[in-house]
Amino acid sequence: AQSVTQLDSHVSVSEGTPVLLRCNYSSSYSPSLFWYVQHPNKGLQLLLKYTSAATLVKGINGFEAEFKKSETSFHLTKPSAHMSDAAEYFCVVRPPLGGYNKLIFGAGTRLAVHP
Amino acid sequence: DVKVTQSSRYLVKRTGEKVFLECVQDMDHENMFWYRQDPGLGLRLIYFSYDVKMKEKGDIPEGYSVSREKKERFSLILESASTNQTSMYLCASKGVAGGNEQFFGPGTRLTVL
Numbered sequence: 001a002q003s004v005t006q007l008d009s010h011v012s013v014s015e016g017t018p019v020l021l022r023c024n025y026s027s028s029y030s031p032s033l034f035w036y037v038q039h040p041n042k043g044l045q046l047l048l049k050y051t052s053a054a055t056l057v058k059g060i061n062g063f064e065a066e067f068k069k070s071e072t073s074f075h076l077t078k079p080s081a082h083m084s085d086a087a088e089y090f091c092v093v094r095p096p097l098g099g100y101n102k103l104i105f106g107a108g109t110r111l112a113v114h115p
Numbered sequence: 116d117v118k119v120t121q122s123s124r125y126l127v128k129r130t131g132e133k134v135f136l137e138c139v140q141d142m143d144h145e146n147m148f149w150y151r152q153d154p155g156l157g158l159r160l161i162y163f164s165y166d167v168k169m170k171e172k173g174d175i176p177e178g179y180s181v182s183r184e185k186k187e188r189f190s191l192i193l194e195s196a197s198t199n200q201t202s203m204y205l206c207a208s209k210g211v212a213g214g215n216e217q218f219f220g221p222g223t224r225l226t227v228l
Binding site: 009034036041042043044045046049090102103105106107108 | 156173207217221222
């Protein structure tokens with residue numbers, strides 16, 4: 001069965017420092033992987049997605065993620081945090097074999113950014 | 116831009132009441148989804164629909180039903196609300212083409228007293 005684990009429930013950084021949000025997945029085959037962001041009182045917004053093309057994926061707002069099959073990881077990074085990045089982030093896997101468009105969500109990582 | 120709207124941002128109901136949560140999308144998407152979001156659990160799929168009048172159970176369908184009479188509208192129904200259904204409910208839609216992105220509404224925070 002496919003699953004996704006976000007290794008940190010909370011991450012706190014200072015403005016201007018790098019961001020690292022960690023995600024590991026389990027899948028028998030190469031899945032599609034996504035990162036979504038949810039700002040307070042807002043719906044989820046797609047940050048980026050990996051669908052078996054380039055392993056380094058660039059997303060919106062300066063975020064990027066690298067797919068590492070050997071480590072079954074898809075960590076989200078940003079070189080320099082901004083106050084507006086404070087939000088909850090979800091790593092999501094779409095299994096390659098499925099009868100429908102099922103997404104499996106991680107538990108989420110809440111990112112706090114301090115001045 | 117795709118727009119997914121939900122009928123209420125906040126809702127308070129009493130145990131045993133019948134509750135309707137409405138979702139409308141404006142992009143002619145075939146697929147629509149209902150999730151609930153709880154702290155530490157991420158999003159869990161309740162039901163989804165891949166066409167008008169078609170529905171399939173997700174991972175946690177117990178205590179819920181759905182209705183899709185028109186393509187743009189997908190309703191979640193709690194036949195008899197219980198306190199353990201207090202949660203954030205998110206609706207999403209997705210077209211057949213255009214990759215795997217699901218577009219989400221802002222959510223309805225339901226409290227059952």
